[in-house]
Amino acid sequence: MLPSSTVENYLKALHQAEASMGNETLVPMGQLANAVGVAPGTATTMVKALAESGLVEYEPYVGVRLSSAGTRLATLVLRRHRLIEQFLVEVMGMSWADVHEDAEQLEHVVSDRLVERMDAMLGHPAVDPHGDPIPTADGALADPDYHSLLTCPLSTPVTVTRVTDQNSSFLRFLEAQELKPGQSIEVENRNSAADSVQVLAGERRVTIGTNAASKVLIEIL
Amino acid sequence: MLPSSTVENYLKALHQAEASMGNETLVPMGQLANAVGVAPGTATTMVKALAESGLVEYEPYVGVRLSSAGTRLATLVLRRHRLIEQFLVEVMGMSWADVHEDAEQLEHVVSDRLVERMDAMLGHPAVDPHGDPIPTADGALADPDYHSLLTCPLSTPVTVTRVTDQNSSFLRFLEAQELKPGQSIEVENRNSAADSVQVLAGERRVTIGTNAASKVLIEIL
DNA sequence: AGCTATATTTTGAATAGTCAAAACAAAACT
DNA sequence: AGTTTTGTTTTGACTATTCAAAATATAGCT
Known part of the structure; x- marks a missing residue:
């Protein structure tokens, strides 16, 4: 069944x-x-x-x-979803901000054949366009716990590696502010009274709320 | 709705x-x-x-x-189906014999955005891998009536242009016999008693049943 | 302990799609 | 015209998924 x-x-x-x-x-x-x-x-x-x-x-x-059976199944759905997102961006040239909705539909109907074909075409990618890790075909899912803009050390060069929110206008905002995965930035300071975080991205100084900041995960260089 | x-x-x-x-x-x-x-x-x-x-x-x-509304809808589904088939063959490198099943699923979930993207990537193709015409986005469907191996003149060079059967082993058979759309062939003779048609394809002489022959449509050069 | 607020489960009902088998209509054949 | 065959429709029932509203449990507060 x-x-x-x-x-x-x-x-x-x-x-x-x-x-x-x-x-x-x-x-x-x-x-x-x-x-x-x-x-x-x-x-x-x-x-x-x-x-x-x-x-x-x-x-x-x-x-x-x-259950473990449920986890296995969920992981395979996640694999399909994320490979599709990566495919839509890399092969179809779509924006990382838009692919979630399409992937949401496609993930339920793509055949194994098709999924593995995409995987091969993409060179077996480890992460999707948002930096979310792609489970392997046998269900293994790497999931390191990153820092976020909220928890990383100040005034230290870090790289954006993952964004844990699929809201399309949020993603477009990040893109415009040069805060996409792969980009190098620095957190300058945090103001808990103002509920905000100030970031140096490219030449730009950006201030975002702590809630948004918690969605942007980073790796220390 | x-x-x-x-x-x-x-x-x-x-x-x-x-x-x-x-x-x-x-x-x-x-x-x-x-x-x-x-x-x-x-x-x-x-x-x-x-x-x-x-x-x-x-x-x-x-x-x-x-009804006319029903026809419009059916045509759009056909457009999605055929563009997907063409995409799976041209972009994903799948066999023309296998794409039907996948397209059958995908046609119900691909967004307009995605369909138009595929169409553009493929250079607005007129036909799919089986030679079936692809309706335009506004629902126009060209559908010329071709000859088939059953009705075309004998000993005359013709080009296979369309195969109106999606059975995967039939398609694989045609491919092996060099009877894919695009290939030039000649019908040598027909034997109504034996219910068969003899075709010269490439260097090969192939005999197929009339039912199969009626599925292979051609254009006279 | 007693009461209140909040979360969860149950109940009854609805929609979309399906089947098997009984009832019926149309066509075909004496 | 009468009967059989064939194809179509109706009926009753079932699965999957959903909701709203009533009933109930748990947790929180006095």
Whole structure:
């Protein structure tokens, strides 16, 4: 029984949620419902079915967690999604700001043949255009914990490596400010009262809010 | 209300059926059900819904026909399908024998943006890898009536231009016999008793059944 | 402990698509 | 005209997915 698009979306949402919360915590129903974009009751129903199929472990009134089978599946969906994004940017010449929506649809229908073809054409890339790591065909997913603009040392050259937000206007903004993955920058200072971070990118001095700053991950050179 | 994959498939099947029958004839329910791969009753139910939406004209116990709105939609699906096939062959390096299945899935989810990008990358191709004409973005579909290996003059050089069958092993067979679109050949003779046609392709002499021969369309040089 | 606020589950119902089998219409053949 | 064959429609039922609103549980606060 191969998983429907709907099931794949629940698994993917769960995978993201688990990653963004401290692991070992169950994902609460409300959060999952929210992430998938359905009413709470719908999530409950679906999760019970997923638990039946052995894709998740479910504790009523507490939350859900992916089983190992569920994790495997979620990871493969993530692989498809990210390879597609990389393909759309590198081969089709689309903007990194726009590819998420298309990938979201395509990830549920591309055949293995096609995915592996893309992977080969792209030279087996390690990350997608947003710097998100691409799982291997056997489900292995490297996921180092980076610093962000919020946590890295000040006045030290660092490289943007990953952006954990798919909002297209945010991505376009970063691009315009020379804050795309690969670009070298420096955090000049942070002002917790003003809830802001000041960055030196290229010749430019940019000030962004801390929430945005936390989405921009970096590596120290 | 944008059409579901299911609706798109009914419209596409209807479009093909209309083309392969003399036009002005309604497509009988049974044939449609067969083409879509559902039980007869299911087709009846669906067709009544499509008629409600104004996509088809339906006469109980007689048959169905696409309305102009239905034709427009079917044509756009065909455009997506054929551009995708051409893309998979030209850009992704896949075999013309294999692309149909993938295109069948992708045609329902690719965005307009993506379709137009592919079209541009391919230089606005007129036909797909099987020689099927690609409708333009505004729904215009050129569809000249070709000769086939069954109807063309004997011992006259002709060019294979189109193959109206997606069966992957048939396509592989044609490829091996140098009978792909673009290749120059000659029909040597036909034997109606043996139900066969003898063709000179490249250096080779190939004999195929008349049913197969009718699927290979040609142009006289 | 008792009450309130919040989150979760249940219930009842809806939509899209499907099937099998019974009922029926049209065509074809005596 | 009467009967059989063939094709079509109807009926009743099922799966997957969803929602709104009622019922219930847990957690938080007094």
